[in-house]
Amino acid sequence: GAGVSQSPRYKVAKRGQDVALRCDPISGHVSLFWYQQALGQGPEFLTYFQNEAQLDKSGLPSDRFFAERPEGSVSTLKIQRTQQEDSAVYLCASSLRRDTPDTQYFGPGTRLTVL
Amino acid sequence: KQEVTQIPAALSVPEGENLVLNCSFTDSAIYNLQWFRQDPGKGLTSLLLIQSSQREQTSGRLNASLDKSSGRSTLYIAASQPGDSATYLCAVFGTLRYKLTFGKGITLSVRP
Numbered sequence: 001g002a003g004v005s006q007s008p009r010y011k012v013a014k015r016g017q018d019v020a021l022r023c024d025p026i027s028g029h030v031s032l033f034w035y036q037q038a039l040g041q042g043p044e045f046l047t048y049f050q051n052e053a054q055l056d057k058s059g060l061p062s063d064r065f066f067a068e069r070p071e072g073s074v075s076t077l078k079i080q081r082t083q084q085e086d087s088a089v090y091l092c093a094s095s096l097r098r099d100t101p102d103t104q105y106f107g108p109g110t111r112l113t114v115l
Numbered sequence: 116k117q118e119v120t121q122i123p124a125a126l127s128v129p130e131g132e133n134l135v136l137n138c139s140f141t142d143s144a145i146y147n148l149q150w151f152r153q154d155p156g157k158g159l160t161s162l163l164l165i166q167s168s169q170r171e172q173t174s175g176r177l178n179a180s181l182d183k184s185s186g187r188s189t190l191y192i193a194a195s196q197p198g199d200s201a202t203y204l205c206a207v208f209g210t211l212r213y214k215l216t217f218g219k220g221i222t223l224s225v226r227p
Binding site (some may be wrong): 004006031033035040041042043044045048055056091093095098099100101103104105106107108109111 | 119146147149151156157158159160161164167204206208211212213214215216217218219220
């Protein structure tokens with residue numbers, strides 16, 4: 001079956017622009033996660049959804065970052081007024097069950113470059 | 116705060132060698148531990164997930180062990196091949212059972 005997909009794969013934004021990154025999780029997966037991976041670093045947790053409910057957004061770096069999953073499937077990570085320090089790969093992951101240490105399946109990521 | 120360390124950051128070995136990749140974590144109160152592989156420009160591929168009650172898990176040429184009390188995990192790769200060249204990351208599930216904390220990864224190069 002299809003894995004986690006993300007679009008766009010690459011995004012170049014001028015500083016101050018708003019961007020929207022999309023994630024399509026594996027069908028039927030209850031849990032969805034966003035991570036940020038800076039160059040040479042491991043992924044860092046941003047936020048967690050259980051169906052449409054955002055249960056943890058403690059990793060979002062600032063109030064410029066906003067994520068939603070309105071119908072419990074597709075999710076969008078929005079970054080307003082992008083800054084150079086936002087340049088990173090944004091990874092989306094999903095897992096089958098809720099609130100349990102299940103295998104997380106990752107998408108290919110969106111590489112964001114802010115000029 | 117949980118911290119995950121992977122040393123060294125990079126490793127180069129000749130083809131055919133058996134090798135061990137190390138991972139350590141500061142808080143032993145973990146649930147599960149997951150090893151991933153990341154190829155350049157690509158996402159993460161899950162290799163193995165070890166339940167907190169398990170000591171090891173095997174898949175093909177890969178074997179991962181977990182010692183919670185000492186805060187350590189190892190990924191053993193048997194008979195390494197050039198196709199194994201990638202970055203290997205370990206990540207732990209802590210008290211927030213949905214949240215993975217990652218190490219920085221070990222970049223492995225297997226020379227033909």
